[in-house]
Amino acid sequence: MMIGIDFDDVLAEFITPLLRYHNEQYGTGFSIEDVTKYELTKTLNVPRDEITRRVDAFFMTEQFRDLPLVDGAEEATRILTKDHDLVIITARPIKVRDETIALINKKLPDRFLDVYFTSDWHGNGADAGRKKYEICHEQGVKVMIVDCFQYAHDCSMNGTRSLLYDRPWNRENNLNDKMRRVKSWEEILKEF
Numbered sequence: 594m595m596i597g598i599d600f601d602d603v604l605a606e607f608i609t610p611l612l613r614y615h616n617e618q619y620g621t622g623f624s625i626e627d628v629t630k631y632e633l634t635k636t637l638n639v640p641r642d643e644i645t646r647r648v649d650a651f652f653m654t655e656q657f658r659d660l661p662l663v664d665g666a667e668e669a670t671r672i673l674t675k676d677h678d679l680v681i682i683t684a685r686p687i688k689v690r691d692e693t694i695a696l697i698n699k700k701l702p703d704r705f706l707d708v709y710f711t712s713d714w715h716g717n718g719a720d721a722g723r724k725k726y727e728i729c730h731e732q733g734v735k736v737m738i739v740d741c742f743q744y745a746h747d748c749s750m751n752g753t754r755s756l757l758y759d760r761p762w763n764r765e766n767n768l769n770d771k772m773r774r775v776k777s778w779e780e781i782l783k784e785f
């Protein structure tokens with residue numbers, strides 16, 4: 594079976610290291626539990642273009658190039674490759690492609706057939722204009738594992754079952770019968 598996997602906050606921790614950087618740079622005191630909406634503007638209380646600027650600055654840091662993996666992701670993806678084909682589908686911009694591929698090769702080598710960048714945040718990527726659910730459809734992805742409710746929902750409405758990785762920013766949403774909330778990689782393995 595072809596399985597699609599989101600990168601940030603599913604395979605690698607992103608929001609926690611980003612907030613740590615943000616707290617150091619801007620004197621804030623945010624933790625992951627404060628991020629109760631997917632749009633960071635709601636938590637950080639700054640305009641979207643300023644968020645983009647701050648995230649771009651984070652992209653330049655060593656912390657970004659060395660994000661820690663989500664607990665269990667290393668072992669679970671190794672197990673899944675035995676019987677399944679895995680692809681990464683990320684909303685990251687294409688401009689961080691090299692850093693992303695380097696991190697995957699360093700921490701999750703020999704697991705993924707391909708990595709797709711939808712560049713939802715910044716536009717102009719190689720896959721820009723294509724949505725995650727469209728890539729899933731084109732590539733024959735049967736299950737997508739993702740933390741963003743909207744992406745998970747879009748997939749579920751377009752023929753790809755979705756596993757919503759439990760995070761503070763997706764807890765207010767109601768899931769349909771083609772979606773399932775998962776709280777760990779251990780739980781994800783039980784779905785296959």
Ligand SMILES: [Mg+2]
Pocket residue numbers: 599600601602603739740741
């Ligand atoms: Mg994500």
